Amino acid sequence: MRFMRLGEPGEEIPVVVDAEGRRLDLRPVTRDIDGRFLANGLPAAREDLESGALEPLEGAEAMRVGAPIARPTAVLCIGQNYAAHAAESDSPPPEVPILFFKHPNTVVGPYDDVAVPPGAERVDWEVELGVVIGRRARYLDSAQEALEHIAGYVTSNDVSEREYQTAHSGGQWSKGKCAETFNPVGPQLVTADEVDPQDLRLWSRVNGEPRQDSSTSDMIFTVAEIVRHLSRYTVLEPGDLINTGTPQGVALSGRFPYLRSGDVMEIGIDGLGEAQRQRLVGARL
Structure with missing residues (x-):
């Protein structure tokens, strides 16, 4: 899977990129690409991606691209x-x-x-x-x-x-x-x-x-x-x-x-x- 975070600094929205390159809104699964999600949320994200449960994020192509991980602890x-x-x-x-x-x-x-x-x-x-x-x-x-x-x-x-x-x-x-x-x-x-x-x-x-x-x-x-x-x-x-x-x-x-x-x-x-x-x-x- 491929994850990104889109939006202005401090307001980034988590997305997963599908096989067609679409940026799918990941907020039904997680608030951010952070340590908690990486430790526990990857199976749910994969399941929703494969089932087609996630929708494209409206306006994603025009958004700023943030770092793909929220601020790390180290x-x-x-x-x-x-x-x-x-x-x-x-x-x-x-x-x-x-x-x-x-x-x-x-x-x-x-x-x-x-x-x-x-x-x-x-x-x-x-x-x-x-x-x-x-x-x-x-x-x-x-x-x-x-x-x-x-x-x-x-x-x-x-x-x-x-x-x-x-x-x-x-x-x-x-x-x-x-x-x-x-x-x-x-x-x-x-x-x-x-x-x-x-x-x-x-x-x-x-x-x-x-x-x-x-x-x-x-x-x-x-x-x-x-x-x-x-x-x-x-x-x-x-x-x-x-x-x-x-x-x-x-x-x-x-x-x-x-x-x-x-x-x-x-x-x-x-x-x-x-x-x-x-x-x-x-x-x-």
């Missing part, structure tokens, strides 16, 4: 999870997953503007496979068990400010990751039964020019290993978002200029819906 991120990206960052491949956090309020829609903080000079793009947790996960023992706790997958843009990340953070990274709007997500949440997370092409463009083009098969730590590993250190809740790392081709490499107001990012992952597109604007003061 956004957990894995750093340097592609060998080529670690190399372009002048770092050896990590021996264990590197964890940092983004504030949940960084999550915005896939076509919303991204705000450049005042004085920021090193804003960067990062296309990533996002993992959405569907069952409470704690102390998992195996990769298979980890996969059973995943509700689905999303396209995620881990926007970063590299000066804040490297020079302002005292050894941590989160200061460079937590500016408002710094995590566009979507447009769709695709349920885990439809996705092979280790065989997805992911790519990015800036102002129409190619930047990243890689595959999740090049991950150092697989999705299953990431979820299993994290569950040994923290309890993952339904609706939590995990960003699983970005491949080579970012501005940090020195091969491309950093982003400025007026630039346009496009990022996509094959099989997870249409590409994202964000325009960079100056943050309102």
Whole structure:
């Protein structure tokens, strides 16, 4: 199944996308695509979708596309999870997953503007496979068990400010990751039964020019290993978002200029819906 949330910020309506591409109103099943729904509501949504009980949402095509999950309780991120990206960052491949956090309020829609903080000079793009947790996960023992706790997958843009990340953070990274709007997500949440997370092409463009083009098969730590590993250190809740790392081709490499107001990012992952597109604007003061 494929889920979206449509409408203005804070007023999004949950929909499920059928085989014909129609956006069907999911409000008879749930108020939102949140942790409670992901943990308990997927069977009812599937039953209503297959039975034809859901009606198209009137005016859906004209509505803003929000993030396909309501604000998660946590956004957990894995750093340097592609060998080529670690190399372009002048770092050896990590021996264990590197964890940092983004504030949940960084999550915005896939076509919303991204705000450049005042004085920021090193804003960067990062296309990533996002993992959405569907069952409470704690102390998992195996990769298979980890996969059973995943509700689905999303396209995620881990926007970063590299000066804040490297020079302002005292050894941590989160200061460079937590500016408002710094995590566009979507447009769709695709349920885990439809996705092979280790065989997805992911790519990015800036102002129409190619930047990243890689595959999740090049991950150092697989999705299953990431979820299993994290569950040994923290309890993952339904609706939590995990960003699983970005491949080579970012501005940090020195091969491309950093982003400025007026630039346009496009990022996509094959099989997870249409590409994202964000325009960079100056943050309102």
